[in-house]
Amino acid sequence: MRLHLLALLAKEPAHGYELKQALEQTFGSAYPSPNIGQIYVTLGRLEKDGLVRAVDVEQSNRPNKKVYYLTAKGRDLLTTWVDEPTEGPRVRDEFFMKLVLAPLTGIADRMALINRQRRHYLSLMSDLNDLLERTPPADRVAILLIEGAMLHLQADLDWLERCQEDLA
Amino acid sequence: MTPVVKTVNLVKIYSDGAVPVPAVRGVDLQVEPGEFVAVMGPSGSGKSTLVHMLGGLDTRTSGEIWLDGKRVDTLSESAWALLRREKIGFVFQFFNLVANMTVGDNVELPALLAGVSPKVARERRESLLAALNLTERADAAPAQLSGGEQQRVALARALANKPSLLLADEPTGNLDSRNTRDVLRLLGEVHKEGQTIVMVTHDARVAALADRLVSLFDGEIVDDGRIARRRSRTAGEVIDLR
Numbered sequence: 001m002r003l004h005l006l007a008l009l010a011k012e013p014a015h016g017y018e019l020k021q022a023l024e025q026t027f028g029s030a031y032p033s034p035n036i037g038q039i040y041v042t043l044g045r046l047e048k049d050g051l052v053r054a055v056d057v058e059q060s061n062r063p064n065k066k067v068y069y070l071t072a073k074g075r076d077l078l079t080t081w082v083d084e085p086t087e088g089p090r091v092r093d094e095f096f097m098k099l100v101l102a103p104l105t106g107i108a109d110r111m112a113l114i115n116r117q118r119r120h121y122l123s124l125m126s127d128l129n130d131l132l133e134r135t136p137p138a139d140r141v142a143i144l145l146i147e148g149a150m151l152h153l154q155a156d157l158d159w160l161e162r163c164q165e166d167l168a
Numbered sequence: 169m170t171p172v173v174k175t176v177n178l179v180k181i182y183s184d185g186a187v188p189v190p191a192v193r194g195v196d197l198q199v200e201p202g203e204f205v206a207v208m209g210p211s212g213s214g215k216s217t218l219v220h221m222l223g224g225l226d227t228r229t230s231g232e233i234w235l236d237g238k239r240v241d242t243l244s245e246s247a248w249a250l251l252r253r254e255k256i257g258f259v260f261q262f263f264n265l266v267a268n269m270t271v272g273d274n275v276e277l278p279a280l281l282a283g284v285s286p287k288v289a290r291e292r293r294e295s296l297l298a299a300l301n302l303t304e305r306a307d308a309a310p311a312q313l314s315g316g317e318q319q320r321v322a323l324a325r326a327l328a329n330k331p332s333l334l335l336a337d338e339p340t341g342n343l344d345s346r347n348t349r350d351v352l353r354l355l356g357e358v359h360k361e362g363q364t365i366v367m368v369t370h371d372a373r374v375a376a377l378a379d380r381l382v383s384l385f386d387g388e389i390v391d392d393g394r395i396a397r398r399r400s401r402t403a404g405e406v407i408d409l410r
């Protein structure tokens with residue numbers, strides 16, 4: 001979450017609760033609703049590393065609140081993060097390892113493993129279908145994220161078929 | 169309840185070439201009323217051959233086919249034609265639309281042929297065209313449509329007379345994601361209303377609508393089981409953004 005918070009602070013200084021709200025607004029239902037405690041812990045670490053700094057702002061009738069802002073070092077780190085190419089998603093290698101190693105264990109045959117995995121993928125896909133149906137069109141970030149997950153799952157399924165042709 | 173489809177040791181061997189090709193090798197399949205069965209498997213595993221035989225578009229080499237409790241593999245060509253008109257909706261690649269009729273009339277025709285009243289046939293036409301975002305194409309000729317539009321018209325037509333069985337072979341091959349969503353929604357709805365469906369597809373989104381998955385490999389059923397439904401939560405819980 002470190003870099004996500006830095007990105008939000010690059011726009012304007014904010015306190016912890018505002019960052020939580022900003023994350024929710026930006027990602028819609030796509031982001032697992034961030035825990036406020038986790039946000040404060042992350043801000044504390046960022047401060048310790050010199051990536052953000054905090055100023056106390058007095059409030060009437062309430063304890064002071066801490067407003068965080070980005071340091072030059074924080075901005076450098078953020079720029080590097082945004083500018084460098086991102087690793088592609090990894091293939092689901094755990095299933096592949098099972099598939100390749102299963103015959104050695106004498107526990108399961110590959111055909112059975114592939115068939116079970118295929119149904120598992122479809123059940124995940126059915127979850128995503130429901131989710132897409134329930135996500136309001138205005139929640140664009142969430143919709144794109146779900147579509148991305150669907151395309152990955154389709155690729156997993158196609159790959160499973162290739163494995164079946166060659167290994168089963 | 170009588171199954172909508174039942175096959176017993178169904179075999180198809182193509183013997184028109186130099187060597188006989190066993191395409192379907194002893195398939196026992198039973199589909200209950202209202203069930204949605206997805207058929208998957210690698211290319212050449214016999215999926216098309218199987219569903220073609222279920223629709224009487226290809227003859228079996230041996231074994232039995234029963235539809236709605238009636239033995240049909242022994243029927244004549246003309247008896248099959250009648251049965252298809254009354255009971256089966258098709259979405260097959262080569263099973264084309266009538267070229268010199270408009271899109272709207274193509275959709276309306278099967279219901280009229282099946283003896284539905286003109287008023288009901290018209291209502292059904294309008295609602296199907298609307299569901300598939302085709303209302304504006306109703307007066308076009310099939311040749312004027314894109315591949316994806318033709319596929320949607322074929323689906324609308326197949327559903328027009330509420331057949332006991334919808335047979336489809338790769339019905340979403342040419343669709344973009346917006347159109348696929350319309351097709352998914354419609355399939356989900358007709359399935360909820362009790363439509364029995366047997367569908368060959370590589371599209372996981374479509375297959376995931378099914379209750380059950382049948383996997384073919386080398387002409388045999390190698391897996392036949394339910395697709396588990398899990399009650400899902402929010403996108404953030406299903407997808408790990410980190």
Ligand SMILES: Nc1ncnc2c1ncn2[C@@H]1O[C@H](COP(=O)(O)OP(=O)(O)O)[C@@H](O)[C@H]1O
Pocket residue numbers: 182183184185189190191209210211212213214215216217218
């Ligand atoms: N008309 C035909 N004549 C000879 N062989 C055929 C014919 N149609 C299909 N086959 C063969 O039968 C097997 C199954 O084909 P098909 O049912 O089209 O598989 P799928 O739809 O799963 O790709 C393949 O080996 C294919 O080459």
Ligand SMILES: [Mg+2]
Pocket residue numbers: 215216217
């Ligand atoms: Mg095929």
